[in-house]
Amino acid sequence: MPEIPVGAQIFDVVFHPTFATVYTGLLTGHVKAFNYDEQGSHELAFSVRPQKSSCRGLSLDGDGSHLYAVGKGKALHTIDTTTEAIDTRPAAHESTINRVKHLMPWLLSTGDDDGTVKLWDPRQRDSVRTYTQHFDYISDFLWLDGKRQLVSTSGDGTLSVVDVRSKKPEPVAYSEDQEDELLSIVSIKGGSKFVVGTQLGILSIFNRTSGWGDCVDRVPGHPLSVDALCNLPADLSNVDTASTILTGSSDGYVRAVQILPTKLLGVVADHGEWPIERIAIGERQRRWWVGSVGHEDVLRMTDLEGFFRDNEGCEADKGALGVDVSGGDDSDIEDDVQDENCQEPLNAVTSEEAVDGTSEESNSGSGDEQRDSDDDSSDEEPQPTTRKRKAEKGLPLTAIKKKKGKNSVAAESSFFDEL
Template sequence: MCPTKKQYNMNDSAGTHFEDSDEYEGNSSTSDVSMTDSESDEDEIDEENVTEEAGGDEEEDEIIKAIRQASNKKRDHPPPVYLEDDVTDLSFHPKEDIIAISNVVGDVSLYKYTNEENTLLGIMEVHTSSCRDIEFSENGKTLFSVSSDKAIMLSNVETQNLVRFYEGAHDHPISCISVLDENLFCTGDDEGSIKLWDLRINSDTQIYKAKKHEDYISDILTNDSKTHLLCSSGDGSLTTFDLQNRKFLVQTEEYEEELTCLGLFRRESKLISGTSKGKLLLFNWGEFGLHSDIFPGPKTCINAMIPITENVVVTACDDGILRATHLCPHRHLGIVGKHNFPVENVDICTDGRFIASSSHNSDVQFWNIEYFRDYDKVSNKHKKHERKKDLLNNLPSSKYANASDFFSGLA
């Protein structure tokens, strides 16, 4: 994990903001404005002052009306989930409205989510220490989990019982897991080793292992055709393996920053890697020795990313902000959501309506991102100094509003 994740930022985001509907519902009764005091005990009132006061009251009424309209909007995303222990990872079920959430004591909680409420389905005590990464199987029947206890656990989602385990699967704490298909999965550890496993083999022995990195494995992925296996590391390099022939292919030179997460875009023609300094490194598919482009970000560690469309990626950052970026052409679209602490994990639900993110204050937030269908294509024209403004732009899913947007209807 990126070392900067351990340095919590205790400062809330500065600036004026408007909270979501949950905040307003509890306070709407105190928002009424009474005009009786201003109309009484005034024998001599200048006509011009009356006109100005009436205009001011009218404007204030319009603002209150706008706030009330916002509070009456139907909830379009599930409420937050708050846990007692620090969240380490989350994963959406591939077929049902279920989310799995792991924590630092080794447990995994399963929740059924709706726009109105989240229902706890059960808590699985699967590991003896921090459960670092979880992922569902392709059919959603099995949940894979890895831990700092060096074990791999496979649990039945319906019964919540353990169905298979690999005790002492690595010599060092396991940092991540990637389920490649219905039979294969890959794990990486804190010292840079990866292991490939086959569920069809009735033993606890991996079918392939390699150590090409000198630091933790941060992410592992493959393409749909399962030709390549890609691994990013805290040592600042990316390695590529021939998955079908199980052999090492190429490794990049070490960058001066950690490679923290990976994503595939543009119909798998582009590989993207996030870095500990907030950059996005772009690689052409099949040309993994050297990046083809670098897109600068907000200069804060990118801890995780998730593809939203073929062109749009959402990054989870150390400053507590979820940002949306359009890749071709390069352009920051704005802020998807905000946490008060660093955002560690992000995932997207099976129908693409929501993403969920977790932060250091043990909460999981949901964000409705259906509006991204309109963001898939953006203009190639870039205004001068546009990047700084775009980084501060609040998108519809954010709990905050751009002041100019909020008051635009009052003119």
Template sequence: MRSIIFKRNSNLQHMGILKRGLGKMTDNSDVPKNETIDESDSSDSDSESSSDENSAAAADTSPVESDQEEEKMDEGEAAGEGETLDEDDELVKAIKAAKEKVRNHPPDIKLEECITDICFHPLNDMIAVALITGDVALYNYSNEGNTLVATHEIHERACRDIEFSEEGSILFSTSKDHNIMLTDTNTGKLKRFYEDAHEVPIYCLTILNNFTFVTGDDDGIVRLWDVRTRTSSPVFSIKLAEDYISDMITNSSHKYLVCSCGDGTLSAINMTARKIYVQTEEYESDLTCLGLYRNETKIMAGSAKGKMYIFNWGEFGLHSDEYSGLKQSITCMVPVTENIAVISGEDGVLRATHLFPHKHLGVVGQHSMPVDNMDISNDGHFIASSSHDNDIRFWNSTYFEDIEVKTKKQNRRRDLRNNLPSSKIGNSSDFFADLS
């Protein structure tokens, strides 16, 4: 499992301008309600009087006054259309400043195929994108733009999980075709091929170190692999559940491998003894994702019903804390600091939660459709997320190290709606605060 380095570092949003319009009102109060105007009788006299009045007005109006009136009319029309704005207006200044602010994250990546997984390179500014076609695309990213480096045709069916080796030279991938591939990141050449590594589609993969990795499949089976062996057989295999293995995680000692399962159980495998160490009772819904916190002393599991469960490391039989997360399913999670998790799911919104003490910090970013995958860059500067829209968005996360959490009474509903600096939507109170 890759280690994450946290470093310390407001994304301004697009604001709309209300158009100013001038309305006209016709006053017919002098016309009796039960009477009508005979337009045919009065048309001749009206046209004659109107002609005389216009001639007189034209004679009495000087050229200077006429020019001034035209200027006023032009200014009024422009103001009504929103074309001419007061340069000294504080609102205008704030809007201009927002538009001119330099972007502090890479632009979105748009693809035609469905994205199944994303993974940051452990050393370089590169991100790998797994696709439903079985291909893996590699992009170099920066604030100025993204560049497609290569596309590797690896699997015949949907690629489900990808991970870089610790030094980033090898790309590990699993697929619905039951196979495991080890591909050279630079050349795209196949380094190792595990054909029919599982009897059913492989759901997830986790790298333990330079030589070993584990995989979990749709039938609840976990297998350990060692690249130093010449055979394509696993070191050992163990069945944990009747449902899929959703996520796997370990700490730096690699003594225990913790697995979340689709049947709602959390299982810990003793890697030395190669047997199940402990397994929880079934929770009310699927356990979907895992994260390590507090210097690897706490592990948090997200669930399909939006709840978050905290376990002490080594005490995996029962959770020590339970947090109310979202009303929707939590599908993915990334730790951004030792105390802060960013979670997302069916509503397409990325939210940050401080765990110790527990407090919802607000919205990190948003997609228009459900989010399936998230990852954090090797330097901790960016979070990337992919959604059903076949897009990848980047969120600057450097401000998290400076966040101070107060223990005063919290407003959960307000906190969940609060937009953080990385969000594409700003809080109205923050925007107008700049005008004071």
């Protein structure tokens, strides 16, 4: 697995839409770009430092000509990827900016640690709209292009939907409190369903036809928080890209998971004891690369098609690993499923037991430890922070069957553990 050393902890990673270039935002405030080839070899393209404090979020525009960077300095920076020129909007937010996302040619969004969401027109100096429906950090954005709607997930346990065409400063939809921090979101099934990663390791499924008020299914299994989610490219061969996603968890694994029906397809990357912060996918001459980052100073590059090719034979024998939510709320659950060739037998437990005891070891998606380690003025490389150990594997479990509630599914607690 190729690795790109960057010299400091990485907070975000994005790939150029047309060129074989990957961009990283670092704890030191640097933004470093690397060119890579089909073998995963790399070279530094440029390194700029728009701010001395940490760079927490990156986003590229549609053609990759401009890179937007945000972070602890509360400013919005626009970097010309060709000339390396930097345009800065100071004090864009009143608190640390956690996320940024390019939406349309003349519209992008930013979200800060206080839950404020702002829309920006790059041609103007001031924001065009401000939303304050959240009271905790903004963890992720999802853009629904056909609806011209922006979905925001937050550490306050809710998600909201705003229509960018509306002049009202209120969301058009707002979920109930999910009683867990919402850390990441992607769409599946052609945008009809949405998967939300949470602090307790549950994947919450929202259905557009059922509205945004509450999730319709919950898929347990990750032993720790699901901080990052990523869709697969649509033209990836021999894979159901409409329902397969990549998940990044605090236990250090990047997994390929199929949703509805739910299957674990395998571990794409292993970061050891380092939590996964971000996942992105880029292309080089029809070869897809997964870029994943943890709390270390290297960017890991994984051949995505090579992973599915190597796991194709194993997957044919494995089948569904104990969770099948294809029927929505009233789906049937297979309580006792054994994987004969790829994994040891799995024991069925309730969703509550699957997450029991994990919250104390979970790594918050808000980046609390990251904020504590930020340095606004020092140019020295930060020392690695001691991270929590992975959850112990192989603990004996007794199969327990329990009636499934409306918004939960029964699943094995060792759904992902053996990998």
